[in-house]
Amino acid sequence: MSARLAGKAALITGGAQGLGAEIARAFHREGAQVFLGDVNGPAGEETARSIEGAEFFLLDVTSEDSWKAVLSAIVKKAGKLDVLVNNAGINIRKDIEEMPGEDLDRMLAVNIKGPFLGIKHALPIMRRAGGGVILNMSSVCGLIGHRYTNEAYVATKGALTLLTKSVAVRCGKDNIRCNSVHPSTVDTSLVQSVLKDPARRAERFGEVPLGRLATPADVAAAFTYLASDEASFINGVSFPVDGGVTAG
Numbered sequence: 001m002s003a004r005l006a007g008k009a010a011l012i013t014g015g016a017q018g019l020g021a022e023i024a025r026a027f028h029r030e031g032a033q034v035f036l037g038d039v040n041g042p043a044g045e046e047t048a049r050s051i052e053g054a055e056f057f058l059l060d061v062t063s064e065d066s067w068k069a070v071l072s073a074i075v076k077k078a079g080k081l082d083v084l085v086n087n088a089g090i091n092i093r094k095d096i097e098e099m100p101g102e103d104l105d106r107m108l109a110v111n112i113k114g115p116f117l118g119i120k121h122a123l124p125i126m127r128r129a130g131g132g133v134i135l136n137m138s139s140v141c142g143l144i145g146h147r148y149t150n151e152a153y154v155a156t157k158g159a160l161t162l163l164t165k166s167v168a169v170r171c172g173k174d175n176i177r178c179n180s181v182h183p184s185t186v187d188t189s190l191v192q193s194v195l196k197d198p199a200r201r202a203e204r205f206g207e208v209p210l211g212r213l214a215t216p217a218d219v220a221a222a223f224t225y226l227a228s229d230e231a232s233f234i235n236g237v238s239f240p241v242d243g244g245v246t247a248g
C-alpha cells in the first residue's frame with residue numbers, strides 16, 4: 001500500500017510532546033512532510049530531531065504575529081500547507097466557582113483563539129493550492145457536559161466543535177475539509193494530576209465501555225485517516241475516539 005499522506009505538508013501545533021508528537025510521528029510514517037509548532041522550544045526541537053525531515057517552529061498559538069511568521073516560513077519551505085492540526089491545548093483544573101476570570105481568559109486564548117487564528121491564516125494558503133484539511137483537537141468534553149472535568153475546559157472544547165462545523169460548511173466549496181476529533185482520557189502530561197489520584201483514575205476507567213484509556217496511537221490513527229484522501233468526503237464531523245464514552 002502506498003503511504004497515505006505522501007507529498008502532504010502538515011503543521012501540528014502543540015507538537016513538542018504528548019498527542020501532538022504522536023500525531024507527527026504517525027503522519028511521518030505515512031509520508032507527510034511534518035512541521036511542529038509549540039511554545040516549548042527545547043522539547044519541540046528534540047521531538048523534531050527524532051522524526052526524520054521534521055522541522056520545529058516556535059509558535060505561540062495565541063499570537064497572530066506568531067502564526068503569520070510560522071505559516072510564511074512553512075510556505076517558503078514547502079510551498080504549501082495541506083494539513084493543519086490544531087492540537088495545542090491546556091486545562092487549568094478549577095471548577096467554575098473557583099476559577100478566576102484570568103484563568104478562563106488563558107484557556108480561551110489557547111484552546112479557542114489559537115485554532116481560530118490558525119484557521120484564519122491557513123485558509124488563504126489552502127485556497128491558493130486548491131484545497132486542504134483542517135483538523136481540530138477537541139475532546140469528549142466537546143460533545144457532552146463531562147461530569148469529571150471543569151466547566152471552562154468543556155466550554156472551550158465545545159466551542160471548538162462548532163467552530164469546526166462552521167468552517168466546514170463555509171469552506172467546503174473551496175475543497176477545504178474541517179473536522180474535529182474527540183478523545184476520552186489519554187495518559188499524557190495533561191492528565192497526570194487526575195490519573196495520580198486513585199479515585200479519579202477509577203472514574204476515568206469506569207466511564208469507558210471498552211474498559212481502558214485511549215492510547216496516543218488510537219488518537220493518531222484517527223487524525224491520519226481524517227488527513228488522508230480516504231476521508232475526502234468527510235467534512236464537518238465530530239469524530240469520537242472514546243471507547244464509547246459519549247455513546248450512552
Ligand SMILES: NC(=O)c1ccc[n+]([C@@H]2O[C@H](COP(=O)([O-])OP(=O)(O)OC[C@H]3O[C@@H](n4cnc5c(N)ncnc54)[C@H](O)[C@@H]3O)[C@@H](O)[C@H]2O)c1
Nearest residue numbers: 014016018019038039060061087088089139185186188190
Ligand atoms: N490527554 C488527554 O486525555 C486528552 C483528551 C482529549 C483531548 N486532549 C487534547 O489533546 C491536546 C494535546 O494534549 P496532550 O494531552 O498531548 O497534552 P500535553 O500537555 O502533553 O501537550 C500539549 C502541548 O501544547 C503545547 N502548548 C500549550 N500552549 C501552547 C501555545 N500557546 N502555543 C503552542 N503550543 C502550546 C504545550 O507546550 C504542549 O507541548 C490538547 O488540546 C488537549 O486538550 C487531551
